Amino acid sequence: MKALRRFLDKIKPNFEPGGKFAPLQSVFEGFESFLFVPATTSKSGVHIHDNIDSKRTMTVVIIALLPALLFGMYNVGYQHYLAIGELATTSFWTVFLYGFLAVLPKIVVSYLVGLGIEFIVAQMRHHEIQEGFLVSGMLIPMIVPIDTPLWMIAIATAFAVIFAKEVFGGTGMNIFNVALVTRAFLFFAYPSKMSGDNVFVRTGDAFGIGGGTVVDGFSGATPLGQVATNVGDELVLRNIVGEPLTTLDYFIGLIPGSIGETSTLAILIGAVILLLTGIASWRIIVSVFAGGLLTAWVCTMVDPSIYAAALLSPIDQVCLGGFAFAAVFMATDPVTAARTKTGKYIYGFLIGAMAIIIRVFNTGYPEGAMLAVLFMNAFAPLIDHYVVEANISRRLKRAKNAK
Amino acid sequence: MANVVRLKRGLNLRLEGTAVPNVEKTIVSDTVAIVPDNFHGIVPKVIVKPGDAVKVGSAVMYDKNHPEVQFVSPVSGEVVAVERGERRKVMKIVIKNDRKDEAVTFEKTSSAAEVKQLFLQAGMWGFIKQRPYDVIADPTVEPRDIFVTAFDNAPLAPVYAYEMLAGEDAKALAKGLEALAMLTQGKVYVGVEPESKVTVPAGVELVTFKGNFPACNAGVQAHNIAPVNKGETVWTINALDVVLMGRLLLNGRVDMMRTVAVSGSEVAKPAYVRALPGTPMADILKDNLVKADYARRVISGNVFTGVNVSIEGYLGVYHSHVTVIPEGNDTHEFLGWAMPGCKVLTTSRTFVSRWLPGSNRKPDARLHGGERAIIMSEEYDRVFPMDILPEYLVKAIIAFDIDRMEQLGIYEVAPEDFAACEFVDTSKLPLQEIVRKGLDALRKEMN
Numbered sequence: 001m002k003a004l005r006r007f008l009d010k011i012k013p014n015f016e017p018g019g020k021f022a023p024l025q026s027v028f029e030g031f032e033s034f035l036f037v038p039a040t041t042s043k044s045g046v047h048i049h050d051n052i053d054s055k056r057t058m059t060v061v062i063i064a065l066l067p068a069l070l071f072g073m074y075n076v077g078y079q080h081y082l083a084i085g086e087l088a089t090t091s092f093w094t095v096f097l098y099g100f101l102a103v104l105p106k107i108v109v110s111y112l113v114g115l116g117i118e119f120i121v122a123q124m125r126h127h128e129i130q131e132g133f134l135v136s137g138m139l140i141p142m143i144v145p146i147d148t149p150l151w152m153i154a155i156a157t158a159f160a161v162i163f164a165k166e167v168f169g170g171t172g173m174n175i176f177n178v179a180l181v182t183r184a185f186l187f188f189a190y191p192s193k194m195s196g197d198n199v200f201v202r203t204g205d206a207f208g209i210g211g212g213t214v215v216d217g218f219s220g221a222t223p224l225g226q227v228a229t230n231v232g233d234e235l236v237l238r239n240i241v242g243e244p245l246t247t248l249d250y251f252i253g254l255i256p257g258s259i260g261e262t263s264t265l266a267i268l269i270g271a272v273i274l275l276l277t278g279i280a281s282w283r284i285i286v287s288v289f290a291g292g293l294l295t296a297w298v299c300t301m302v303d304p305s306i307y308a309a310a311l312l313s314p315i316d317q318v319c320l321g322g323f324a325f326a327a328v329f330m331a332t333d334p335v336t337a338a339r340t341k342t343g344k345y346i347y348g349f350l351i352g353a354m355a356i357i358i359r360v361f362n363t364g365y366p367e368g369a370m371l372a373v374l375f376m377n378a379f380a381p382l383i384d385h386y387v388v389e390a391n392i393s394r395r396l397k398r399a400k401n402a403k
Numbered sequence: 404m405a406n407v408v409r410l411k412r413g414l415n416l417r418l419e420g421t422a423v424p425n426v427e428k429t430i431v432s433d434t435v436a437i438v439p440d441n442f443h444g445i446v447p448k449v450i451v452k453p454g455d456a457v458k459v460g461s462a463v464m465y466d467k468n469h470p471e472v473q474f475v476s477p478v479s480g481e482v483v484a485v486e487r488g489e490r491r492k493v494m495k496i497v498i499k500n501d502r503k504d505e506a507v508t509f510e511k512t513s514s515a516a517e518v519k520q521l522f523l524q525a526g527m528w529g530f531i532k533q534r535p536y537d538v539i540a541d542p543t544v545e546p547r548d549i550f551v552t553a554f555d556n557a558p559l560a561p562v563y564a565y566e567m568l569a570g571e572d573a574k575a576l577a578k579g580l581e582a583l584a585m586l587t588q589g590k591v592y593v594g595v596e597p598e599s600k601v602t603v604p605a606g607v608e609l610v611t612f613k614g615n616f617p618a619c620n621a622g623v624q625a626h627n628i629a630p631v632n633k634g635e636t637v638w639t640i641n642a643l644d645v646v647l648m649g650r651l652l653l654n655g656r657v658d659m660m661r662t663v664a665v666s667g668s669e670v671a672k673p674a675y676v677r678a679l680p681g682t683p684m685a686d687i688l689k690d691n692l693v694k695a696d697y698a699r700r701v702i703s704g705n706v707f708t709g710v711n712v713s714i715e716g717y718l719g720v721y722h723s724h725v726t727v728i729p730e731g732n733d734t735h736e737f738l739g740w741a742m743p744g745c746k747v748l749t750t751s752r753t754f755v756s757r758w759l760p761g762s763n764r765k766p767d768a769r770l771h772g773g774e775r776a777i778i779m780s781e782e783y784d785r786v787f788p789m790d791i792l793p794e795y796l797v798k799a800i801i802a803f804d805i806d807r808m809e810q811l812g813i814y815e816v817a818p819e820d821f822a823a824c825e826f827v828d829t830s831k832l833p834l835q836e837i838v839r840k841g842l843d844a845l846r847k848e849m850n
Contacts, residue, residue, distance in 0.1 A: 001735075033773060034738075035738065037740065038769075039732050040770050041732050045818075045833050048558075049770050049826060050771070051751070052750075054830065057779065172778045277751070281781070338780075339781070339794065391790065391791070394790065
């Protein structure tokens with residue numbers, strides 16, 4: 001480590017203003033602080049600081065995402081081999097490898113595009129590279145279907161990073177969740193590659209492995225896609241080869257869907273990590289689920305021949321689609337969520353309620369969690385405003401009573 | 404029945420180097436310095452020049468805006484230097500101590516007007532601070548109430564010095580409190596911790612605070628007893644400084660001798676010494692630092708609100724505490740953000756050491772990260788025991804939106820109230836500096 005430190009100290013002058021590589025200063029600083037915690041000491045105020053910093057915070061979120069990501073990779077392989085009818089004859093590792101190879105390019109593209117823009121902007125503004133995109137860049141590949149083309153992801157990521165984040169001033173200043181803006185952009189710009197029956201299961205090969213043809217009776221519709229097109233008072237959700245699914249299947253997550261969103265179990269492991277470390281707000285997570293369950297229960301009372309989703313139980317509703325993922329990883333983004341204690345309860349509850357309402361009452365629109373979070377991102381400052389106003393009016397009242 | 408206030412939010416850090424509760428020695432140095440920067444909110448006008456003889460209690464400077472507010476010498480001897488910095492700003496007045504201890508004698512007082520006159524004349528006014536703005540009190544404004552803080556629960560606090568308030572300093576404290584009670588139509592409140600044996604004279608109210616730092620701060624105590632509203636002025640004074648006022652009233656002469664905790668992981672034998680404000684740190688720490696080949700930070704005060712004065716500096720006027728910690732500027736932690744963190748000082752559960760008892764008790768002065776925009780929410784709230792939204796107030800200060808600052812409670816706070824927030828801040832913002840600048844700018848704007 002000492003040799004590395006010496007090397008960095010030696011090449012550092014080249015990156016400082018006036019040096020050979022001065023235009024790369026932010027990038028150098030980014031890598032330097034990535035390797036070594038900066039040794040800057042406090043200049044004013046407190047003389048000791050907590051060890052926590054934003055790199056650590058973001059790292060914990062990424063760790064919390066890993067169970068869902070790894071499960072998602074396996075599930076991509078699982079759905080593929082199920083579709084081509086070779087699941088029983090393929091080993092666990094081959095299935096995983098297929099999924100890994102299918103997902104990896106998406107992660108690479110998302111990070112390359114997003115971090116590239118971050119690096120350039122940091123250098124333009126002469127500030128340090130900020131860590132926010134480390135999480136966004138991981139979220140983006142997890143919330144898209146497996147067959148969304150890479151170039152679309154690249155364009156959408158660039159759009160989101162520039163127009164949802166950098167124009168507002170960078171990490172900590174954005175109003176909308178960057179990853180969700182990416183998804184919304186994809187959804188509205190290229191709807192055929194973001195929804196429907198043909199994008200959630202990869203039927204072709206991945207880097208040459210896993211080729212084959214789909215079995216008879218294959219249908220790539222997600223459970224929520226099936227709900228949206230259901231007719232009549234009966235609802236039986238099936239997997240891609242036509243076998244019926246149970247609530248346990250929705251919970252475990254071996255069903256078609258966006259890469260990281262299918263397994264409520266893996267997402268809950270992530271939630272436990274986030275809550276134990278205190279990074280995410282339990283108030284938000286709990287109230288999103290509360291809002292979702294309550295609204296879903298109310299919705300079971302509507303006419304199922306018009307709104308088929310009424311046939312889903314509240315538990316099924318929160319296990320299916322992107323609901324759990326949105327509750328744990330999207331709604332809890334501290335920058336775009338409500339920031340006050342009271343505000344968080346309201347914010348979370350409304351996200352849960354809104355997600356289910358969109359799902360049930362807009363039949364042309366099978367999944368609502370993403371839009372619910374984006375919608376509440378816009379309302380979070382308003383919710384906070386009223387909480388802050390309450391604090392202010394307490395103070396005013398006190399001053400009046402004192403006179 | 405005594406009033407008890409329970410404060411849930413706060414911070415309790417145990418650091419290495421707590422001073423052993425007995426007074427080792429009295430430090431008498433050859434020189435002391437009066438540093439005008441210690442007194443926040445005044446414009447110093449020096450009235451002595453090198454060569455002038457001074458006694459204990461002789462005025463050496465006054466506040467240009469309120470010439471009646473004088474600042475005095477703690478020793479007798481000769482002024483050897485008046486050092487000035489950029490734009491002729493007075494950096495320090497150095498006085499050679501002749502060790503004769505000759506003192507100016509002051510008349511006994513009986514009325515409120517006389518007490519006030521005495522405090523102004525004999526350099527006691529500098530110990531009285533006011534809210535709003537956390538500056539030395541404006542002598543033309545009568546305070547609504549007076550808040551005296553009689554404990555300290557910052558890391559390594561000089562607990563023993565406060566214990567003496569119920570012992571040998573009890574008489575002076577009572578005398579001082581009686582005098583303060585004459586200076587307000589309102590009440591004098593004394594904030595103590597549950598174990599305190601401090602007693603107060605009739606007419607002074609004792610309030611017990613249960614809770615971690617910053618429960619010892621005057622602002623926190625005032626907020627939980629009788630909050631400061633717009634247009635009101637209250638005074639805040641440390642009980643250890645009330646003792647100095649009491650001594651003046653009892654003896655008719657200035658005696659600024661303090662019991663000072665010398666603490667911190669870099670101190671060889673953490674203990675208490677007696678010293679005057681303005682004593683050189685080199686004299687206080689002489690022979691009492693562990694051997695080291697790395698840089699150290701010498702702090703007058705505690706690690707949260709103290710001032711980095713370096714070994715060439717002087718004991719601050721308000722401080723009964725010296726802390727020495729490693730600077731840490733040569734420590735390069737490899738991949739620190741990714742490590743389990745078994746030996747770090749933190750309140751965050753993302754580090755292993757938060758889950759284990761007895762984690763790092765020997766922190767250095769590093770920030771452990773780069774400055775960022777405020778990302779995490781509710782971080783400040785959990786160490787801010789007031790009904791104020793710290794994050795929103797800080798943002799209003801940064802934007803310098805006066806109306807918003809007023810609405811959110813700027814008049815109730817001092818920079819020290821944000822010290823714990825600054826410690827836990829993931830974004831590493833210099834909150835105390837932000838609040839200080841905000842208060843100063845606001846004061847300028849309003850007057």
